[in-house]
Amino acid sequence: MASSGDFSLASNQVSSTIDNSIRLPQLPNITRYIPVKLTSKNYLLWKNQFLPILYTHKLMGIVNGSTPTPPKEIVDPSDPSRSIPNPTFERWFQLNQLILNWLISSLTGSIMAQVIGLRSSQEVWNALSKSYSTLSHSRIFQLQRQLQSLRKGTLTVSDYVRHAKSIADNLAVVAEPILPKDLAMYILCSLGSDYKFVVTTVTNRSDMEQLDVDDVLGILLNHEALLEQRSSTVNDHTSPAANVANFKGKNQGSQQNHNTANSPNSGNTRGRGRG
Numbered sequence: 001m002a003s004s005g006d007f008s009l010a011s012n013q014v015s016s017t018i019d020n021s022i023r024l025p026q027l028p029n030i031t032r033y034i035p036v037k038l039t040s041k042n043y044l045l046w047k048n049q050f051l052p053i054l055y056t057h058k059l060m061g062i063v064n065g066s067t068p069t070p071p072k073e074i075v076d077p078s079d080p081s082r083s084i085p086n087p088t089f090e091r092w093f094q095l096n097q098l099i100l101n102w103l104i105s106s107l108t109g110s111i112m113a114q115v116i117g118l119r120s121s122q123e124v125w126n127a128l129s130k131s132y133s134t135l136s137h138s139r140i141f142q143l144q145r146q147l148q149s150l151r152k153g154t155l156t157v158s159d160y161v162r163h164a165k166s167i168a169d170n171l172a173v174v175a176e177p178i179l180p181k182d183l184a185m186y187i188l189c190s191l192g193s194d195y196k197f198v199v200t201t202v203t204n205r206s207d208m209e210q211l212d213v214d215d216v217l218g219i220l221l222n223h224e225a226l227l228e229q230r231s232s233t234v235n236d237h238t239s240p241a242a243n244v245a246n247f248k249g250k251n252q253g254s255q256q257n258h259n260t261a262n263s264p265n266s267g268n269t270r271g272r273g274r275g
Helices: 003-014 026-035 043-057 062-066 087-105 111-115 121-148 156-171 180-188 193-203 214-262
Strands: 073-076 079-085
Touching: 003 214, 026 062, 043 062, 043 087, 043 121, 043 156, 062 121, 073 214, 079 087, 087 121, 111 121, 121 180, 121 214, 156 180, 156 214, 180 193, 193 214
Parallel strands: none
Antiparallel strands: 073 079
């Protein structure tokens, strides 16, 4: 059985980690601080919304267990023979339930169903970390591989850049954002030989570090229009020659048929009847 000294020591240790004067955001307002709810694909983003709130209000210890649960009762200072409710435990319990409500209110319905029955913020926090932390890292690896294997191929410039930005947006969702200049380099390096000249021009610019994806998109659209114009010009130049060749072929065929029709050996192969 714990002595009165043990109860007092534990209570004092916990009291030093729980500030009774802090003012916390009320539950109806928590969505202002955590606008993105947890899904199976955005755990790291969701977690990064929570961490600043927990650290700012000195609540991280309750969530990760570094602040131990205080005893429910302490020895009555006026009568060591009896115990009284521990006000530090009551404060800890209130904070724990508040954090638990924050966590639950920030989950989508399918995720919420997975934590039914868990009674403390630490249990919910650990369960979510176990379920989705590894999954999020796998998702990051998958998206990074997609970015590294990016290819324009037969896509238009607009569709190609839109695809690259979509991958970058998904990386941001899992709290692994890519810098605009890095995304611009991924886009430029995967264009193909038709864009070799413009890539060299852009990467040699003195303001390359300041270019964002929209700047690069504008440059590439101009080059794409130039390529289309050149292709159209080449087609226009080759079409008359093709028409002449086609005309000559038809004319020669027509002349051959005409000569055959006028040949002495030509005519009706049916002989006349004899009288």
